[in-house]
Amino acid sequence: MHTPLCDTLGIEFPIFAFSHCRDVVAAVSKAGGFGVLGAVGFAPGQLEVELAWIDEHVGDKPYGVDIVIPGKYEGMGEVDPVKLEQQLKDLVPAQHRAFAEKILADHGVPKLPEGEAAQQLLGWTAATAAPQVDTALKHDKVRLIANALGTPPAEVIEQIHQSGRLVAALCGSAKHALSHKQAGIDIVIAQGTEGGGHTGEIGSVVLWPEVIDAVAPLPVLAAGGVGTGRQIAAALAMGAQGVWTGSLWLAVQEADAPPAQIECYMKASSRDTVRSRSFTGKPCRMLKNDWTQAWESAESPGPLGMPLQYMVTGDAVARGHRYAEKAKDVMFNPVGQIVGRMNSVRAVKDVMYDLVQEYLEAVERLQGLGA
Ligand SMILES: Cc1cc2nc3c(=O)[nH]c(=O)nc-3n(C[C@H](O)[C@H](O)[C@H](O)COP(=O)(O)O)c2cc1C
Numbered sequence: 001m002h003t004p005l006c007d008t009l010g011i012e013f014p015i016f017a018f019s020h021c022r023d024v025v026a027a028v029s030k031a032g033g034f035g036v037l038g039a040v041g042f043a044p045g046q047l048e049v050e051l052a053w054i055d056e057h058v059g060d061k062p063y064g065v066d067i068v069i070p071g072k073y074e075g076m077g078e079v080d081p082v083k084l085e086q087q088l089k090d091l092v093p094a095q096h097r098a099f100a101e102k103i104l105a106d107h108g109v110p111k112l113p114e115g116e117a118a119q120q121l122l123g124w125t126a127a128t129a130a131p132q133v134d135t136a137l138k139h140d141k142v143r144l145i146a147n148a149l150g151t152p153p154a155e156v157i158e159q160i161h162q163s164g165r166l167v168a169a170l171c172g173s174a175k176h177a178l179s180h181k182q183a184g185i186d187i188v189i190a191q192g193t194e195g196g197g198h199t200g201e202i203g204s205v206v207l208w209p210e211v212i213d214a215v216a217p218l219p220v221l222a223a224g225g226v227g228t229g230r231q232i233a234a235a236l237a238m239g240a241q242g243v244w245t246g247s248l249w250l251a252v253q254e255a256d257a258p259p260a261q262i263e264c265y266m267k268a269s270s271r272d273t274v275r276s277r278s279f280t281g282k283p284c285r286m287l288k289n290d291w292t293q294a295w296e297s298a299e300s301p302g303p304l305g306m307p308l309q310y311m312v313t314g315d316a317v318a319r320g321h322r323y324a325e326k327a328k329d330v331m332f333n334p335v336g337q338i339v340g341r342m343n344s345v346r347a348v349k350d351v352m353y354d355l356v357q358e359y360l361e362a363v364e365r366l367q368g369l370g371a
Contacts, residue, residue: 001232001359003241005187005219008166009034009062009143013356014242015232016189016221017348018066018146022050022057023254027348029061036064036146040123044131051139064144064168065136068124070282071150073306081127088121088311095301096312103294109319109327118318120311124280126153137163144168144187149198149282151176151183170223170244172200172207174214181215188215189244192224196247196336198284199224199275205234212239227338229358233366247336253347258324262345264289264333270340279317279332281309287333291316294330 003014012032019025025035037054039047047065054063074091078084112118123129133156136142145160146168160167161184168187169180177188190211192204202210204224212220222235223244235243250257251265264287274288278295281304286292295303303309310317313332320331335342 001236001356003219003236005221005241011062013352014221014236015352015355016064016242016244017249018244018246019249019255021249021254021256022054023256024249024252024348025063026054026057027252027254028249028352029058029063031349031352033352034062034064034144036066036144038066039129039132039136040066040068040148041119042123042132043119044135047132047135048138051136051142055139055141058141060141062141062143064146065132065142066146066148067129067132067136067152068122068148069126069129069150069152069156070124070148070306073125074304074308075125078125079127079130081121081125081131084125084127085121088308092304092308092311093301096304096309099294099299099301100312100316103291103330104316104319104327107290107327107330109316109330110323112315112319112322116318118314120314121307122310122314124149124307124310126156130156133159137165146170146187146189151179151185154183157184168221171211173202174207174210177211177215177220181218185218187219187221187241189221189223190240191244193275194285194337195224196250196273196285196339197334198280198282199336200283208235208240209238225336225338227341229355229360230362232355232359233362237366247338247342248351249348250335251342251345252351253345258321260324260328261321261331261333264328264331265335265339265342266344268335268339268342270337273335273337273339277303277309279310279313279334281306284334285336287335287339289329289331289333291330291332 015033017028020038028035166186170189219241221244222240275283276292320327
């Protein structure tokens with residue numbers, strides 16, 4: 001499983017694991033893979049706390065940080081995060097807030113306690129991501145910054161490169177991959193539609209070789225639907241230099257998800273996800289539930305764009321997390337189709353062991369087929 005990228009980053013296995021949870025990130029890197037912390041939900045002060053924790057718990061292993069600077073979003077161009085937030089708040093129609101509130105009330109989801117407010121503007125603008133990059137680059141063990149939803153701006157790429165780190169970017173088509181390459185990105189992450197979170201329309205088996213051929217010789221990581229060693233073998237056979245995974249790590253022992261949410265993931269089959277704009281404003285794969293259906297219904301005012309929709313739904317996400325048992329049918333459960341195989345809660349090191357073991361078996365099986 002050793003590819004050139006393993007030597008570049010000093011890792012044993014080219015298994016990249018995206019997670020918002022610091023414990024998962026540290027555990028994956030310690031198990032020989034490469035953990036990547038999703039920074040989008042952290043204000044810079046909190047991100048500093050998370051990264052300091054990882055530094056302390058990851059030993060001498062490297063890890064990465066993932067930011068979100070979309071290619072297109074409402075309010076683009078405003079670089080002051082405070083001004084941007086106010087400007088965006090003024091654009092949210094009252095009708096959308098009322099619709100979201102009604103869904104929660106109909107399901108008996110309590111309001112947040114007095115004085116506790118949900119975050120409305122996440123790190124998914126250039127204005128809010130810039131301080132996250134500054135914070136990440138202060139940590140020596142951070143060896144890679146990845147960006148979702150677009151090619152990062154030239155000055156961000158330059159800043160990361162000048163600090164001696166690699167830049168990666170996710171894509172859902174060969175066209176996106178080529179624009180990453182032209183911008184000077186070091187690693188392209190090709191994510192098929194079956195993946196969890198924001199995702200495009202092309203399936204992994206079609207997308208991966210298309211992107212690999214389009215950007216060669218740039219290294220490509222295969223993402224979207226990877227949850228077994230057999231799929232890793234397939235990705236490397238197609239020419240990927242590793243795999244980039246997300247869903248798999250939502251239901252490990254180290255993850256911080258509420259038990260009611262883990263239960264939703266455990267019960268779901270591969271048919272139970274949907275690409276929906278109902279939480280973030282951009283197509284994002286998640287479990288289908290009453291919330292996603294309500295936003296598709298005739299009464300729905302229709303989701304707003306990014307980042308406006310989350311200014312409406314941030315409250316629902318926070319209430320869902322806090323009152324997970326009551327909010328089971330309306331919670332934000334981003335996950336990919338591989339959820340159908342997520343049937344038990346295991347430690348990160350056991351998941352890693354099985355991935356590697358199954359990969360080896362798959363390679364042996366192929367070798368047994370001869371030339
Ligand atoms: C809960 C969840 C949240 C995600 N959030 C982000 C994000 O903030 N930034 C990002 O680059 N990718 C995000 N992703 C996508 C992952 O980075 C990864 O590409 C995807 O999970 C791969 O497909 P898989 O889920 O089938 O493994 C998210 C995925 C999940 C499941």
